[in-house]
Amino acid sequence: MKPAVGIIGVGQMGGAIARGLLKQQPSPVKKLYLSDKNQECLKPFLEQAEPVTSELLVKEADVVIVAVKPHLVEEVIKEIAPELTGKILVSVAAGVSLKKIAGWGVPAECEVVRVMPNTPALIGQGFIAITPSKVDELLANIFNSLGEVVFLEEKYFDHITALSGSGPAYIYLVAEALIDGAVRLGLPRDVARKAVVQTLIGAGTMLKETQEHPGILRDAVVTPGGTTAAGLYQLEKQGIRGMFADCLEKAYERAKNLT
Ligand SMILES: NC(=O)C1=CN([C@@H]2O[C@H](COP(=O)(O)OP(=O)(O)OC[C@H]3O[C@@H](n4cnc5c(N)ncnc54)[C@H](O)[C@@H]3O)[C@@H](O)[C@H]2O)C=CC1
Ligand SMILES: O=C(O)[C@@H]1CCC=N1
Structure with missing residues (x-):
């Protein structure tokens, strides 16, 4: 029933x-x-x-x-x-x-x-x-x-709560940043949006369907001395992992003190 x-x-x-x-x-x-x-x-x-x-x-x-x-x-x-x-x-x-x-x-x-x-x-x-x-x-x-x-x-x-409850907002921010970054380089906004959306869906679906560690899937994209390595180096140098760790910690602490 x-x-x-x-x-x-x-x-x-x-x-x-x-x-x-x-x-x-x-x-x-x-x-x-x-x-x-x-x-x-x-x-x-x-x-x-x-x-x-x-x-x-x-x-x-x-x-x-x-x-x-x-x-x-x-x-x-x-x-x-x-x-x-x-x-x-x-x-x-x-x-x-x-x-x-x-x-x-x-x-x-x-x-x-x-x-x-x-x-x-x-x-x-x-x-x-x-x-x-x-x-x-x-x-x-x-x-x-x-x-x-x-x-x-x-x-x-x-x-x-900090991870998946709030998570869509983090991903939307990443999407917006990628779109704006591509527009800054001169790519038309509609193409940039389509490319980012499908790249997120594709990468997410690969993670789900292959069950592989994200690092393995990432390595398959990174040509030695190529474009991806150059881009990833900037993200790592600016502390992207620490940023997400801090983001989750703050959201977690906020959930603890919300009421
Ligand atoms: N927005 C999100 O992505 C998520 C929100 N939550 C939780 O969901 C809850 C609601 O959040 P949102 O939907 O973002 O807030 P919201 O402000 O968009 O919706 C709350 C609704 O409750 C109504 N409301 C207030 N007092 C009421 C009452 N006495 N009787 C009937 N309706 C009343 C308001 O008019 C409003 O439409 C929160 O406790 C939040 O922690 C959980 C997971 C994700
Ligand atoms: O931002 C918030 O407090 C709520 C809970 C998870 C997502 N939205």
Whole structure:
């Protein structure tokens, strides 16, 4: 039996989950309920999902996904907690621990899980970490339709938030920098964009399909004394590995101190 799913907070992430679920055929959910304080966020979904108040959503949904900003999660969960008996509560918020949520009046007969998705869930290409619970199979059925699912202990959630939760933003920045760099050399912008997008997709797909170490795949591109070696030398000299290590450390620390 497919579950009815409700999403409270249909912004960037809640909206991406909603779109991802609605795109999937056959649908992994019996019905999708959406609630947002900002009615504008619900407009794009009016034909395919039911916009409701959070109160009604919690009554109707088997799985309640809370996708509001981390500092608002407490207020939302305290409000819906009395109605959560027998339900599954999913929080996608960065930095909000299961221990904190347990202190907000959630009944013992409610299964609470954390999920860390990313925005490519919108097109079924997300990476979705889920804390293990009694409802792994049910949640895998829902979230598999949004991308690759891993079950991950909560102690790693700040790590995965910094890596894959935030990750699309790092990649978009790299893409923009490559496009702008190529335009600076004189390449038309539309060609530069196409080349960068397909190079990212190609390299990512090679990593996934070959299962090779990135260094092996990189070596295949690097002709001794050639162009790639000249380019990579600049990146290494300017500390690209350290930069990404620092980037992840800062994002991880931020996840720890977010609320
Ligand atoms: N944006 C991203 O790429 C990712 C975000 N997350 C998490 O998802 C959560 C949401 O983040 P975003 O979607 O980026 O924020 P957002 O600001 O785009 O969306 C939040 C939505 O919640 C609505 N909202 C606020 N209070 C509400 C209430 N009381 N009842 C109903 N709706 C309410 C807002 O109107 C807004 O549409 C955060 O906790 C964040 O940590 C997790 C992974 C990735
Ligand atoms: O930037 C943030 O805090 C959220 C969590 C992961 C992606 N966006």
